[in-house]
Amino acid sequence: LASAASLLIGASAHAAGLTVGFSQIGSESGWRAAETSVTKQQAEKRGVDLKFADAQQKQENQIKAIRGFIAQGVDAIFVAPVVATGWEAVLTEAKEANIPVFLLDRGIDGPEDLYTTMVASDQVLEGKVAGQWLVKEQAGKDCNVVELQGTTGSSPAINRKKGFEEAIAGTSSIKIIRSQTGDFTRAKGKEVMEGFLKAENGGKNICALYAHNDDMAVGAIQAIKEAGLKPGTDIKVVSIDAVPDIFKALAAGEANATVELTPNMAGPAFDALEKLKKDGTVPPKTIITESKLYTQADDPMKVYEEKKGLGY
Numbered sequence: 001l002a003s004a005a006s007l008l009i010g011a012s013a014h015a016a017g018l019t020v021g022f023s024q025i026g027s028e029s030g031w032r033a034a035e036t037s038v039t040k041q042q043a044e045k046r047g048v049d050l051k052f053a054d055a056q057q058k059q060e061n062q063i064k065a066i067r068g069f070i071a072q073g074v075d076a077i078f079v080a081p082v083v084a085t086g087w088e089a090v091l092t093e094a095k096e097a098n099i100p101v102f103l104l105d106r107g108i109d110g111p112e113d114l115y116t117t118m119v120a121s122d123q124v125l126e127g128k129v130a131g132q133w134l135v136k137e138q139a140g141k142d143c144n145v146v147e148l149q150g151t152t153g154s155s156p157a158i159n160r161k162k163g164f165e166e167a168i169a170g171t172s173s174i175k176i177i178r179s180q181t182g183d184f185t186r187a188k189g190k191e192v193m194e195g196f197l198k199a200e201n202g203g204k205n206i207c208a209l210y211a212h213n214d215d216m217a218v219g220a221i222q223a224i225k226e227a228g229l230k231p232g233t234d235i236k237v238v239s240i241d242a243v244p245d246i247f248k249a250l251a252a253g254e255a256n257a258t259v260e261l262t263p264n265m266a267g268p269a270f271d272a273l274e275k276l277k278k279d280g281t282v283p284p285k286t287i288i289t290e291s292k293l294y295t296q297a298d299d300p301m302k303v304y305e306e307k308k309g310l311g312y
């Protein structure tokens with residue numbers, strides 16, 4: 001009995017004393033900043049020593065950070081991969097060092113055995129939910145859509161585009177007339193939207209904007225206003241993330257819909273890691289988070305208040 005008890009004490013002490021390396025993409029969006037702060041909060045709450053590395057949008061920096069974590073002999077590596085390709089070599093090194101790798105919020109191409117678990121949303125579904133909202137909203141009326149894509153080569157940019165296209169595929173009245181990357185940032189979202197407006201008769205040919213994240217939508221809303229049009233009315237705006245600022249825009253009638261992405265990817269990853277370390281429980285390959293639609297009808301200012309404190 002005594003040895004069973006000490007085994008248990010040993011197991012939980014080990015879970016609390018974990019060292020985890022986290023290679024974060026950067027701070028391109030409000031959602032990304034929230035994910036970083038939730039990860040730090042979760043680590044602190046659990047007594048995990050978190051080694052944090054900001055890659056400033058560069059895959060080479062992420063690869064360097066991961067190699068550093070391997071050299072330090074961390075208990076696990078969390079990585080939010082900036083793009084989907086090019087991970088095989090470094091993740092094989094982590095595997096050979098027996099360090100479990102958890103992908104947070106973005107997926108990678110290549111064999112699944114390169115990582116232990118991915119905690120992410122169903123990004124194709126996010127695009128579909130946004131597209132289905134527009135199909136319903138338009139109810140058969142013609143609609144020219146401009147699309148602001150996320151970072152080129154990233155899994156959310158690829159999958160959110162795919163999901164939206166699938167949703168509008170059966171509706172010949174809705175067409176994407178322009179599509180360009182806005183790098184998931186407010187500034188680029190505004191700049192690219194300005195180009196779309198200029199190219200499309202000052203915006204008069206545009207019925208809706210689909211942005212792969214809220215920050216680009218917020219930048220684009222500014223561009224629409226500066227062009228003398230009313231965002232949310234003259235040009236409908238649908239995007240993804242559900243950051244606090246988009247709820248302000250929904251409340252002001254300047255945005256129409258957003259699909260929620262939780263910034264708490266780390267919580268489920270730490271849960272899975274702790275179980276793995278405690279008794280060898282192999283976590284599921286993917287842990288999928290919810291994708292909930294919010295519109296102007298959902299009491300946006302109330303949600304805005306609730307969002308504060310959740311890493312935002």
Ligand code: AHR
Nearest residue numbers: 029031032105156184213
């Ligand atoms: O990978 C998730 C995406 O990355 C978020 O939707 C976006 O805001 C972020 O930059």
